């Protein structure tokens with residue numbers, strides 16, 4: 447039953463417009479539940495609030511506590527919610543996923559970060575754009591279709607999940623590992639992260655976090671020649687990273703459209719370093735016998751993880767050759783593989799068609815400089831047809847006075863509604 451009825455599209459878009467106040471109120475109400483991560487405050491309250499709202503909108507609700515995850519505790523339970531609206535047929539299923547955890551408010555706010563203040567066409571608050579507005583957009587995209595009375599051939603799912611900001615292991619990864627998000631039941635996934643209303647995000651770079659510990663030999667600080675300084679050993683590593691590795695990384699460019707342009711290359715950041723005795727404690731004259739540092743290497747799809755890790759090992763071997771008395775240990779902390787949606791994926795096309803229809807321009811395809819739950823959808827659930835598209839500006843995420851523009855919210859709700867209709871085969875745009 448494929449119809450290309452402009453009137454049908456217009457009816458759905460009109461229902462989104464009519465629901466503006468409800469979408470804004472839903473977003474603001476979620477902002478007022480301070481789901482700060484870490485440690486994961488008020489997750490249960492927020493999951494049940496989202497579930498209750500979805501139920502009012504006609505979804506069948508399931509809750510999933512992340513049993514088996516160490517961070518799922520009695521004090522800070524990890525509760526996820528999935529709402530399903532059955533269609534005329536079971537498939538295809540379009541799953542819209544948003545994380546409801548938010549990063550801490552931080553300094554510099556001029557209004558209450560958890561007040562859900564709506565002013566001058568903007569919804570303010572921590573998590574407004576990243577990404578409670580996205581959850582509201584997903585819910586009301588489906589609702590506008592229902593209110594317009596459009597029969598949908600496939601199923602629509604909307605989920606609210608935890609812990610994206612800390613890796614998503616008790617959230618989307620848990621749902622994927624337990625088969626609730628899976629290629630056997632999920633055809634398309636859209637994550638309404640704030641990547642700007644006219645951009646569709648098709649993946650992200652890889653992440654390799656590793657720790658290097660340098661071990662020296664303690665001695666009296668008045669006779670440092672009798673010891674081996676671990677700080678000196680770490681200094682040698684840092685120098686070789688700067689002189690040998692960073693220039694090479696800067697030359698490597700990915701064909702994946704990562705934004706901003708500076709993130710199109712391979713990068714390395716030093717997250718932290720700790721060596722010798724604490725500098726604000728009482729000092730004793732000692733040669734530092736340990737020094738540890740944590741590194742954040744963002745690698746490109748074209749590089750791959752094995753080559754990335756091998757390059758680090760080879761570099762450290764060259765450092766060892768120069769510093770034979772220092773012992774270096776390397777420990778992997780986290781690996782996230784790069785992800786990219788296939789160019790010809792129907793989910794990209796559906797978002798592009800929706801943006802063209804709603805905003806009158808073709809959206810840019812971008813990839814994220816960081817990482818988000820896309821990786822779990824693609825790698826664990828095995829669903830390749832996943833993109834991020836949602837309301838809010840990327841630059842607003844994690845900032846003081848974070849906001850989402852109401853017109854962005856309405857427009858992206860419209861785009862999501864049209865994408866759902868196209869992906870389920872209700873219309874062809």
Ligand SMILES: [Zn+2]
Nearest residue numbers: 576577610639
């Ligand atoms: Zn986010």
